[in-house]
Amino acid sequence: MNIPTFFKQQITQIHKGGKIVLFRKMKYALHILLMLPLYIIAIPVVFVMRMVRPWLLVRLGGLNSCRIGHFAANTELYLCERDAGINKPIQYHFNLFYLAHKPICNHQLTTMWKRSLRIWPTWILAPIDFINKMIPGGTIHEVGRNTQNDRDVHNLLDRFPAHLLFTNEEEARGEDGLRNMGISTDAQFVCLIVRDSEYLNAHLSGADCNYHNFRDSNIEKYILAVEELADRDYFVIRMGVHVKDALKSNHPKVIDYATNGMRNDFMDIYLGAKCDFCISVGTGFDAIPLIFRRPVVYVNMVPLGYLFTFSNQFLGITKHHILVEERRELTLREIFYRKVGFSLQTSDFTSKGIELNENTSEEIRDVVIEMAERINGSWQPQEDDEILQKRFWEIFPIHAVRDTNGIQLHGQIRALFGANFLRNNIIWLK
Secondary structure (H helix, E strand, C coil): CCHHHHHHHHHHHHHHHCHHHHHHHHHHHHHHHHCHHHHHHHHHHHHHHHHCCCCCEEEEEEECCCCHHHHHHHHHHHHHHHHHCCCCCCCCEEEEEEECCCCCCCHHHHHHHCCCCCECCHHHHHHHHHHHHHCCCCHHHECCCCCCCCCCCCCCCCCCCCCCCCCHHHHHHHHHHHHHCCCCCCCEEEEEECCCCHHHHHHCCCCCCHHHHHHCCCHHHHHHHHHHHHHCCEEEEECCCCCCCCCCCCCCCEECCCCCCCCCHHHHHHHHHHCCEEEECCCHHHHHHHHCCCCEEEEEECCHHHCCCCCCCEEEEECEEEEHHHCEECCHHHHHHCCCCCCCCHHHHHCCCEEEECCCHHHHHHHHHHHHHHHHCCCCCCCCHHHHHHHHHHHCCCCCECCCCCCECCCCCCCEECHHHHHHCHHHHC
């Protein structure tokens, strides 16, 4: 990126984001001013990097350390691509990383990534990375984004083992944490993460994240599912750093870890890594079970086109898309025809007169129990299930791309859509 392009990009972002973005950029500009001596020192360092490039290619990468979903999934998929020889220079190279964003979303995850990556102090690498990007010809010195960001379009998670491991001390600490919650080390447990606006409001104070609110969900609608799981001898642990409402259940095996004062960064990662499966609405935390190769069942998943499809350990259902003016539900085909299957802002739906209705408690229970039974081998398919699955994936745009850069959203389709949802919504597949 050259200097004129950089300033043009800043002006465009301020125009779109208004005062909040302007304030954030002024704060960043002040930070750069205070760090000016380090940026000056970075200039000769960059020139040395360019000079030694024929013999040693030094590449720099900033990790998205303020959002747990990207900090976990993007980083794990980068390592999988490295193992697969994708997006990897032929010549001898040396990759250096730094934590590019604050606040740090999870310090335990940071500790564990430092075992797999060369993560240097931000105050050293960030100025060098910035100067490298300002001087033409620096792209080759950037690690860059992995080819799919957080989308496993090469189906690599099924090919390579997890890159993060717990030390013996951490394993013991995690087992103690389970016992403190009343969970024995051989007990089955499930993590539940339900998105609401509270986390981003607290974690990214001052940023306007309301455009994401269409993804929110009501925790009360999950009580039927979690108590059914608890009756089947699972512990259910409700996750979350900041949550709007408590999970109101009196079942002794339902634990509202998000509000009972027991949560911490370490146990967030340990629980996500060790759970039998995770129930999610498609939000940041579910990247933890994902990178540890744990099954995930997605409910209320929107936008539907972003459904996670790249592993047979994934199962999902979506919110109901209601055309308000006609008082009817859009079919699967219409969701994509009206171009809301990939919408990433609340306004995209409201401007087209589309209301998103959450899955019912029964729909959530059905797909959660389907996942539990598929895992333990007791799931009994019905005669038309395979036909309905085939019809769904024939309509679903599996070759969709994220943007004009052509970044893919899906690789080989391995996930399943909820069987009961399809059985009960046959007209939806017309």
